[in-house]
Structure formats: C-alpha cells, structure tokens
Amino acid sequence: MAATIIDGKAFAARVRGQVAEHVARLKEVHGLTPGLAVVLVGEDPASQVYVRSKGKQTVEVGMASFEHKLPAETDQETLMALVEQLNSDPSVHGILVQLPLPDHLDEEAVLNAINPAKDVDGFHISNVGLLGTGQKAMVPCTPLGCLMMLREHHGSLSGMDAVVIGRSNIVGKPMAQLLLGDSCTVTIAHSRTKDLPEVVRRADIVVAAVGRPEMVPGDWIKPGASVIDVGINRVPAPEKGDGKTRLVGDCQFDSCAEIAGAITPVPGGVGPMTIACLLANTLTATCRAAGLPEPEGLTA
Numbered sequence: 001m002a003a004t005i006i007d008g009k010a011f012a013a014r015v016r017g018q019v020a021e022h023v024a025r026l027k028e029v030h031g032l033t034p035g036l037a038v039v040l041v042g043e044d045p046a047s048q049v050y051v052r053s054k055g056k057q058t059v060e061v062g063m064a065s066f067e068h069k070l071p072a073e074t075d076q077e078t079l080m081a082l083v084e085q086l087n088s089d090p091s092v093h094g095i096l097v098q099l100p101l102p103d104h105l106d107e108e109a110v111l112n113a114i115n116p117a118k119d120v121d122g123f124h125i126s127n128v129g130l131l132g133t134g135q136k137a138m139v140p141c142t143p144l145g146c147l148m149m150l151r152e153h154h155g156s157l158s159g160m161d162a163v164v165i166g167r168s169n170i171v172g173k174p175m176a177q178l179l180l181g182d183s184c185t186v187t188i189a190h191s192r193t194k195d196l197p198e199v200v201r202r203a204d205i206v207v208a209a210v211g212r213p214e215m216v217p218g219d220w221i222k223p224g225a226s227v228i229d230v231g232i233n234r235v236p237a238p239e240k241g242d243g244k245t246r247l248v249g250d251c252q253f254d255s256c257a258e259i260a261g262a263i264t265p266v267p268g269g270v271g272p273m274t275i276a277c278l279l280a281n282t283l284t285a286t287c288r289a290a291g292l293p294e295p296e297g298l299t300a
C-alpha cells in the first residue's frame with residue numbers, strides 16, 4: 001500500500017489563508033490588529049531563518065510584526081526587562097522567545113515571565129498545566145499542527161492507539177496531552193522504553209519526535225497507520241557534492257511510506273505547520289484578550 005502524503009506546506013498555506021480572513025474581519029469590524037513580538041537572542045543560523053520566516057508570514061496575514069534581535073551576550077536581566085515591556089504593550093497580543101537560548105540564560109525563567117495570555121508558544125507553566133488538565137490553554141505550535149493534520153485526515157481520532165516517540169516539553173508531552181484530549185489511547189515512548197519496535201507496531205498513529213535521523217524503519221509501522229514525522233535532522237549528502245547536506249526526519253520515509261496509510265514528509269510536513277499555528281495562536285490570543293469568539297478550526 002502506498003501511503004497518502006500529507007502535504008504540510010499546502011495545509012499551512014490554507015491555515016494562513018483562514019487566519020488572514022479573520023484578521024481582515026478583526027480590523028474592519030473591531031479596528032483591531034493582532035500583533036506578534038518575536039525575540040531572538042544570538043546568531044544561531046537556523047533560528048535566524050525561522051525568525052525571518054515568522055516575521056514575513058506575520059505581515060502577510062495582516063498582523064503587526066515586532067522583531068527584537070539581541071546580541072548573544074545579552075544578560076538575563078535585560079531579556080527579562082524586554083519580556084516585561086512586551087507584556088505591558090497593548091499592541092502586542094503574542095510573544096515568542098526563539099529557542100534555543102544561549103547557554104548562560106535561564107530559559108525556564110524567561111518562558112515563565114511571559115504573560116500566559118500572550119504566550120503563543122504555550123510553554124508557560126500555566127499553559128502546560130491548563131493543557132494537562134484539559135482546560136482552555138495556549139497550545140504549543142508544533143503539536144497543534146500535528147493534531148490539525150491528523151484530524152483532517154481521520155475526522156475523529158477517538159479510540160485510536162497513538163504512540164508518541166519522544167518526551168520533550170515542547171513536542172512529546174503536549175502532543176500526548178492533545179491526543180488524549182481527542183480520546184486516543186496514548187503511549188509516550190522514550191530512550192528507556194522496552195521493545196520500542198513492538199510498542200510502535202501496535203499504534204494506529206505514530207508521532208516521531210526524538211531528533212534521531214531516520215530512527216524509525218518501515219517494519220515498525222502497523223499497516224495503514226498514520227506517521228507524523230516531527231524530526232528535522234540535517235545529515236551529510238555526499239551524493240549532492242562535497243560538504244553538502246540534506247534534511248531527513250526521524251522516520252525512514254521510503255520504507256514507512258510503503259506500509260503506512262498516511263505520512264508527513266520532511267521537509268514539507270510538520271515544519272511549515274509550526275509557523276502557521278503560531279499565527280493561529282496569535283489570532284486566538286487576540287480574540288481572547290478582546291473577549292471575542294475564538295476562530296473555529298484553528299484551536300485545539
């Protein structure tokens with residue numbers, strides 16, 4: 001069986017289109033322009049690309065974009081002061097601090113200093129707790145994007161067996177909470193899981209988020225299962241020339257696609273949904289702050 005390829009790029013474009021329509025209506029009817037502030041500390045090349053992309057897409061959907069680029073040697077106090085300033089700025093409805101931060105900075109303290117209502121990354125401990133107890137929260141963008149793709153493909157996820165490989169706070173844990181919220185039977189697998197291939201073989205839904213290039217082969221996949229590959233790993237590609245690289249996921253795409261019912265590619269799968277969901281979250285945060293109804297289909 002050849003799997004359906006879930007086109008994250010096209011899906012993300014549709015989500016951005018929906019966000020743009022809502023933003024236009026917010027402006028016209030309520031005179032309200034959602035604003036997203038993105039903070040980047042240091043010169044990590046990948047982070048620079050992501051932040052540039054976020055700024056561009058924010059403007060494209062009609063929102064206001066505020067970019068704050070700080071030098072790598074920025075101290076904790078300066079960063080916390082900027083977060084405080086953004087918390088009290090009424091034109092800023094969403095705040096995102098690009099990760100990873102340089103090692104000398106206390107990431108947890110910075111994330112927990114963001115006003116939870118403006119925490120469009122969903123990393124603040126209040127949002128983590130709200131999500132974990134099934135209450136209305138800001139939901140981390142990557143897992144939200146995965147959930148949207150799964151819902152679109154399956155309709156209802158109720159009663160399905162799901163395995164999330166990876167237990168990070170950013171993807172694995174919130175992903176498991178979201179699947180549980182949609183009434184899946186959820187297993188979180190990790191480096192100490194016994195007989196991982198057997199655990200994965202039981203799953204109707206496999207979300208791979210470990211950051212290990214092509215770790216999951218096709219013979220771990222139950223025939224017809226949905227495979228959501230969150231990994232974005234850069235590996236050497238000597239076939240493209242000296243020193244060249246290419247991106248691969250956490251799953252072996254070709255062998256998994258032969259067995260799965262649906263699969264997300266890398267690149268062009270989960271990655272583009274992350275930024276689309278950031279825009280959706282900024283819209284949601286703006287509506288909540290103004291006491292307006294939330295956009296349908298763009299939240300968990």
Ligand SMILES: Nc1nc2c(c(=O)[nH]1)N[C@@H](CN(C=O)c1ccc(C(=O)N[C@@H](CCC(=O)O)C(=O)O)cc1)CN2
Binds near residue numbers: 098099266271274275
């Ligand atoms: N504060 C945050 N920091 C980080 C997050 C996050 O959600 N919040 N996630 C990642 C990086 N990230 C967004 O910030 C991100 C990663 C990848 C993509 C993407 O579209 N990837 C493309 C491939 C891009 C390439 O060629 O390198 C794809 O998969 O098709 C978007 C956003 C860590 N930091």
